[in-house]
Each structure stands twice: as C-alpha cells, then as structure tokens.
Amino acid sequence: MNLTILGCYAATPRTFTNPTSQVLEINNRLFLIDCGEGTQVQLRKNKVKFSAINHIFISHLHGDHFYGLIGLISTFNLLNRNNPLTVYGPVGVKEIIKLQLKLSNSWPQYELNFVELSSNQSEIIFEDDRVIVKTIPLKHRIYTNGFLFNEKPKERKLNVAAVQEYEIETCYYQNIKNGRDITLDDGRIISNELLTFDPPAPKSYAFCSDTVYNEEIVNVIKNVDVLYHESTFLDSEEVLAEKTMHSTAKQAAKIAKLANAKQLVLGHYSTRYTSIDLFKEEAQSVFEEILLSDDGVTFEF
Amino acid sequence: MNLTILGCYAATPRTFTNPTSQVLEINNRLFLIDCGEGTQVQLRKNKVKFSAINHIFISHLHGDHFYGLIGLISTFNLLNRNNPLTVYGPVGVKEIIKLQLKLSNSWPQYELNFVELSSNQSEIIFEDDRVIVKTIPLKHRIYTNGFLFNEKPKERKLNVAAVQEYEIETCYYQNIKNGRDITLDDGRIISNELLTFDPPAPKSYAFCSDTVYNEEIVNVIKNVDVLYHESTFLDSEEVLAEKTMHSTAKQAAKIAKLANAKQLVLGHYSTRYTSIDLFKEEAQSVFEEILLSDDGVTFEF
Structure with a gap:
C-alpha cells in the first residue's frame, strides 16, 4: 500500500503548495482522493498514469477539495480516454460537472458515472475482488465524508x-x-x-478531511493501519478550529489513539504557518506514530 | 500599456505550461482576460496584486479559458476582498459559478456581478473615463468573443x-x-x-482567442496597435485548424495585415509542438511585427 500526497494544504493553491488531493495504491488498485485545483498538473509532476485512475472520491464540495475535478475530467477526454470513470461525491457534484460539460459542448466520449452520496451513516460505496471502500461520515460546515479503504483478505x-x-x-x-x-x-x-x-494481513487506510474533532468516527475506523486525519490548525488555534469545523494536530492524534490506528498522517495545514514541524511535535504529545504529509511525498506502508 | 501572459497554451495545463490567461494594464486600468485552471497561482508567480483585479473577461466556456475562474472567485473571498468584481462572459458563466458557490455554501462577501454576453454583434461592454471595451464576435465551436480594449483620448x-x-x-x-x-x-x-x-495617441489592444480564420473581425479591430490572435497550429495542420475551428500562425498574420495592426502577438499554441519558434517564422512570411507570447512574459507597448 502506498500513498502519494499531491496536495495537503488548506484553502487556496499557492506557488509552492497545493490543495487537497492524494493517490492511494492499495492491493493493486489505484484511487484518487479529492481533487483540488491543479491536481492534474500534480499528477503529471508525480508521474501518475492518467489511465490508471478509474475511481475518484470527493469528500465535500469546498473548492480546495474538488475545483480540479472538471479539468481532470476534460483532460481525460482530450487525451482520448476509453476506460469508464466513476466519481463518488456529495449530491450536487454531478450537476456541477454536467452543467460545465454541457455549456462547453464537450461531453466526454468515455463513460462517466457518478455515485452521489447523501447518507449520514457509513456505507459501502465501492467493492471489487480486492478492495472495499466505505464512507466515514464527518462533521464539517457542509456535507462531508471521509473514506475507509480496506484490502480484502488475500489468499493463503x-x-x-x-x-x-x-x-x-x-x-x-x-x-x-x-x-x-x-x-x-x-x-x-x-x-x-x-x-x-497465513497471508499478509489486509491493510486499511482511512482518509478523514475536513472535519471538526468528532469521536463518532472512531467506531468506523477502529484498528485502521493508516489514518490520514486533517490537522488544519495548531493547538493555539483550537477555538478557531472548532468555529471553522476543522481539527488541530493534537485532536487528530487523539482520534488516532482512540481508534488504535497504527500510524497517523497529518495534513490540510492552514497556510498561515510557515513551517509544519510543530504539527508533528504537538501531535506526538498524544500519539507516537506521526507522519507529516507534504506535497509530492509518497509513503509506503 | 503592458500585457502579462499568464498562460498561452491550448487544451490542458501541464507541468511547465498554462492554459489561457493574461493581464492587460492599459491607461492605468487592469483587466484579467480569460482564466484557465491555475490562473491564481500564475497571478501569484507574476506578482499581480489580487486586489487590482476588478474586471474579468471570459472569451468562451471551454475549460482552458475559464476553469480557474471559480477558484479565483473563492480565493478572493478567503482573502477578505472588499472591492466589487465583475465577470464578463457568455451566458451560462453565471449559472456555473453560482451553482458551485451555492453547493459549497460560500457565497462571497464582496459584490460579485456578471455581465452575460449573447450578441453576435460587436458591442460595448465596459466603459469608464479611461478605457472602452468592446466585444469581437469570433467563430469557434461554441459561442466566443474576443475583446477590444481602447484607451480614451488623453488630455492635450x-x-x-x-x-x-x-x-x-x-x-x-x-x-x-x-x-x-x-x-x-x-x-x-x-x-x-x-x-x-498633441497628447500621445490612445492605444488599443485586441484579444482574439479562440477562432477559426475569420476576416469579418477585421472591421472591428481595424488599425489596432496590438493584436493577440490565436495560432493554435502551424501551416502543416491547416486542415485540422479549420476542422477544430482554430487558426494557424500564418492565418493570424493575415488578419493582422488586413487589420493594419502595428504588432501581432501569437499564442494558444497546441501542446503538440516542442518549440514555438516556427510560429514566428511562418507568421513573418506574411506580417513582419510578430511577438511570441510565452507564460510569464510581459510585453510593454
């Protein structure tokens, strides 16, 4: 299992930082998670083959998590993609994409499917012979899901x-x-x-962004191998975190501990901070196994 | 008058090239023309002050000319913009932007206005004490306008x-x-x-992208100082140019000559070419005063 961080900064794209997007490779399946503006360029920079992307998961409809989706869908078409593409995201994502494709008179020649989400309960939204994907209902300013990716048990x-x-x-x-x-x-x-x-134990990855501190997700992600949990703020901004329905690094660590995760990846840093080192330091006061995501970094698990 | 090219390549954003966007400064007014994906990062890289942008002109609703608009509008809001912003573009641009702002529950706190265009005749769409902006009806696969910027006569x-x-x-x-x-x-x-x-003669700038070769625009842009005319293809792709309703470098030069322009700026290059030098060479067989746009270049006129 490996995870490539295409972007892990909150709010606006900047010269050297990108909004949320990541590529998860798990059990020989590849998934794109969130798709902020500039994701297609980040995919190119990180040499991810466009044709390997068949499933895109969108957590919520704030711009820093999906404004790159329409461009990626269009680019796939310009590059004469053949494979079907399925987008999983909140109700509304289909209307946004369809409206733009209609007005530009450029409906893709490949099959474009949408699985629109509206449940507040965790549900299975993807399953094949290798991987199961479930939603993780999050609490944010608008309807938001995280995603839990579980490898299916491998053969003995x-x-x-x-x-x-x-x-x-x-x-x-x-x-x-x-x-x-x-x-x-x-x-x-x-x-x-x-x-x-015994075969290698199936691995699991939970993506939780954006969300206020919310212990209700612990049951869904219990014993996950790798938890990515947003940490928009440091402890000094805890009040602001709650007000904007984001989390601090320490709160992310608390969730990792309660969930008995093996490792915690931090990200979705507010662009107000000039260094991200403090995020690790503060989180490690609660939970030891901390990884700091950064744009262009690949973690192997 | 000066022109900063933020992006001048066709189709998809790539690691080192950007889709169409440019900043025109004319008679102490600043205008953003087109807004492909990544424009806000290009603005930062080229040190254009976000607060100086009050008018954005969108030629047409193909992605490489406007997918960066929603992100820029959102970023303006995150940066607590106060000035009103007006977007001039084809009917539909308002619906696309409003839908996304509604679904993300993030309507800007600043005044956001739209001037939607649908006429096939040249019309004045902006006028103040310094500058007049007229549309230049273009012929492309979807409804498209170029824009003619005229300085008003200066005092003696x-x-x-x-x-x-x-x-x-x-x-x-x-x-x-x-x-x-x-x-x-x-x-x-x-x-x-x-x-x-006599005061300095008022200057003028015409932006024509995207369009098939179309002599009907000559009357609108007659005697323009600087003409930016798309040159997606080289002469060897003339048939493809007509089929996709784009122009070749030589055709752009013909329009410049017919219009008695002083200078021609080429751009909107297809990403199939590894070098843009041939564009200049081919255009100069028809019209001498050729400038090659490239991302990050500023021309002073």
Missing part, C-alpha cells in the same frame, strides 16, 4: 514442503490457497492449516 | 511657453488641456492649437 500462502509431503496434485493448489481442507485418496482429511501459511 | 499637453507668453492664468489650464480655445481680456481668441501639443 501455499506451504510447498507440506503439499509435496502429502503428494497433493497441483490442480488442488488454488483450492488450498482459498482455505479448503483436502481429502486424500486414502480418505484422510488434511486440514488447511497444515498446508498453508 | 500644455505648451507652457505659449501660455506664459499670453499671460494666461493657471485656472484656465484644465480648460486648455481639454481642448478649449481661450478668450483673452482684450478680446482676442487664442486657438487651442497654439497653446497645446
């Missing part, structure tokens, strides 16, 4: 020495990897545990 | 030696600068020509 690893010892034919190997016991020709049943090793 | 220059010779009191100087003749106490009438010099 074959214990080659064991299957050879029992002289099991190769045609049964896939069944064994799928967890089945095996009945030998002499009637003996060999338990799967003897024939396989 | 006082001939200081002459007014002293006639012992004219200073309280009459403004009348003289305004072109009036003067009656002396002894009844003699002194013609204004004896008391003043």
Whole structure:
C-alpha cells in the first residue's frame, strides 16, 4: 500500500503548495482522493498514469477539495480516454460537472458515472475482488465524508514442503490457497492449516478531511493501519478550529489513539504557518506514530 | 500599456505550461482576460496584486479559458476582498459559478456581478473615463468573443511657453488641456492649437482567442496597435485548424495585415509542438511585427 500526497494544504493553491488531493495504491488498485485545483498538473509532476485512475472520491464540495475535478475530467477526454470513470461525491457534484460539460459542448466520449452520496451513516460505496471502500461520515460546515479503504483478505500462502509431503496434485493448489481442507485418496482429511501459511494481513487506510474533532468516527475506523486525519490548525488555534469545523494536530492524534490506528498522517495545514514541524511535535504529545504529509511525498506502508 | 501572459497554451495545463490567461494594464486600468485552471497561482508567480483585479473577461466556456475562474472567485473571498468584481462572459458563466458557490455554501462577501454576453454583434461592454471595451464576435465551436480594449483620448499637453507668453492664468489650464480655445481680456481668441501639443495617441489592444480564420473581425479591430490572435497550429495542420475551428500562425498574420495592426502577438499554441519558434517564422512570411507570447512574459507597448 502506498500513498502519494499531491496536495495537503488548506484553502487556496499557492506557488509552492497545493490543495487537497492524494493517490492511494492499495492491493493493486489505484484511487484518487479529492481533487483540488491543479491536481492534474500534480499528477503529471508525480508521474501518475492518467489511465490508471478509474475511481475518484470527493469528500465535500469546498473548492480546495474538488475545483480540479472538471479539468481532470476534460483532460481525460482530450487525451482520448476509453476506460469508464466513476466519481463518488456529495449530491450536487454531478450537476456541477454536467452543467460545465454541457455549456462547453464537450461531453466526454468515455463513460462517466457518478455515485452521489447523501447518507449520514457509513456505507459501502465501492467493492471489487480486492478492495472495499466505505464512507466515514464527518462533521464539517457542509456535507462531508471521509473514506475507509480496506484490502480484502488475500489468499493463503501455499506451504510447498507440506503439499509435496502429502503428494497433493497441483490442480488442488488454488483450492488450498482459498482455505479448503483436502481429502486424500486414502480418505484422510488434511486440514488447511497444515498446508498453508497465513497471508499478509489486509491493510486499511482511512482518509478523514475536513472535519471538526468528532469521536463518532472512531467506531468506523477502529484498528485502521493508516489514518490520514486533517490537522488544519495548531493547538493555539483550537477555538478557531472548532468555529471553522476543522481539527488541530493534537485532536487528530487523539482520534488516532482512540481508534488504535497504527500510524497517523497529518495534513490540510492552514497556510498561515510557515513551517509544519510543530504539527508533528504537538501531535506526538498524544500519539507516537506521526507522519507529516507534504506535497509530492509518497509513503509506503 | 503592458500585457502579462499568464498562460498561452491550448487544451490542458501541464507541468511547465498554462492554459489561457493574461493581464492587460492599459491607461492605468487592469483587466484579467480569460482564466484557465491555475490562473491564481500564475497571478501569484507574476506578482499581480489580487486586489487590482476588478474586471474579468471570459472569451468562451471551454475549460482552458475559464476553469480557474471559480477558484479565483473563492480565493478572493478567503482573502477578505472588499472591492466589487465583475465577470464578463457568455451566458451560462453565471449559472456555473453560482451553482458551485451555492453547493459549497460560500457565497462571497464582496459584490460579485456578471455581465452575460449573447450578441453576435460587436458591442460595448465596459466603459469608464479611461478605457472602452468592446466585444469581437469570433467563430469557434461554441459561442466566443474576443475583446477590444481602447484607451480614451488623453488630455492635450500644455505648451507652457505659449501660455506664459499670453499671460494666461493657471485656472484656465484644465480648460486648455481639454481642448478649449481661450478668450483673452482684450478680446482676442487664442486657438487651442497654439497653446497645446498633441497628447500621445490612445492605444488599443485586441484579444482574439479562440477562432477559426475569420476576416469579418477585421472591421472591428481595424488599425489596432496590438493584436493577440490565436495560432493554435502551424501551416502543416491547416486542415485540422479549420476542422477544430482554430487558426494557424500564418492565418493570424493575415488578419493582422488586413487589420493594419502595428504588432501581432501569437499564442494558444497546441501542446503538440516542442518549440514555438516556427510560429514566428511562418507568421513573418506574411506580417513582419510578430511577438511570441510565452507564460510569464510581459510585453510593454
């Protein structure tokens, strides 16, 4: 699993910082999460193949999280994309995109689908044979979701020495990897545990931005491997954080601790701060495993 | 008069090139023309004061000419802008912007006005004491206007030696600068020509992008000082130019020649070309005074 931060600063794009967007690669699937203005250029700079993006998740309709979406959709079309594209986001995102495509008379030649969200309960919005994506209802000034990405359990690893010892034919190997016991020709049943090793544990990633401090999300993201939680402000701006329905670094750390996350990635920094080092320092007073996101950084998990 | 090119490449923003946007400073007025994605960052990079922008002209609703508008409008609000802002553009631009501001629940606190255009005749859309702006109806795949910016005639220059010779009191100087003749106490009438010099000739700038080769615009832009005319393609792509309703460098030069322009600025280059030098070469086979726009370049006229 790896995570490329295309942009992790709040509010407005600036010369050297970009609004929210990130690319998650998990179990050989690639997802684009949020799409602030300039995301398509950030994708180019970070050498993400446009054709690998088939699913875009939009947390909410504030500009710093989706103003780059219409441009990316248009660019895909100019580059003669063929693959279908699905956009997951709040009700309204479809109307915004469709209106602009209609008025520019440039409806894409590829299939463009929208999954519009309006529930305040966590729900599964994407599932294939490798990954499940659920919403994480967040509390912000407008309707907002985070997204929880779970790898599906991988197949068990074959214990080659064991299957050879029992002289099991190769045609049964896939069944064994799928967890089945095996009945030998002499009637003996060999338990799967003897024939396989545990696969790597499925990984999980939770994206939570933007949100005020909200313990209700802890149940949804419990035991997540990597939590990205917005930390717009430092502790000195705690009152402002609550007023604008954002979080501080320390509050993000509290959520990570309550959720028993393995690692916490901070981001969505207010552009008022000249350095982001203090975010890590303040968060580590609550939770040890802190990573600071920054534009163009890739984390491998 | 000076012109800063924020972006002059067609189609999609890329790592080192930007879609159309430019800042025209004319007679101490500043106008933003088109606003492709990333324009607000280009404004920052080129140190254009956001507060100096009060009028934005949008030629048409293709993404590479206006996808940066919603972000700029939002950023103005985040930066606590007070001045009113007026956007001039095709019918529909207001609906697109309003829909996004409504769904993000972030209507600007400053006064935001729209002047929506739908006429196929040249019309005056802006006028104050210094500048007049007229539309230039263009022919493109969707409804499109260029814009002609004309300085208003400046006041005449006082001939200081002459007014002293006639012992004219200073309280009459403004009348003289305004072109009036003067009656002396002894009844003699002194013609204004004896008391003043000609002011600098008013300057004019025509922005024509995007458009197929169209001689009908020549009448509107006749004798313009500086013509920016799109040159998406080189001569080898003339058929493609007509099909996509764009122009070649040579066609832009033909329009400049027919219009008796003093200078021609080329731009809106297709991103298929690795160098823009050939644009100048081909255009100069028709018209001598060619300037090549490029992102971040400022021309002084």
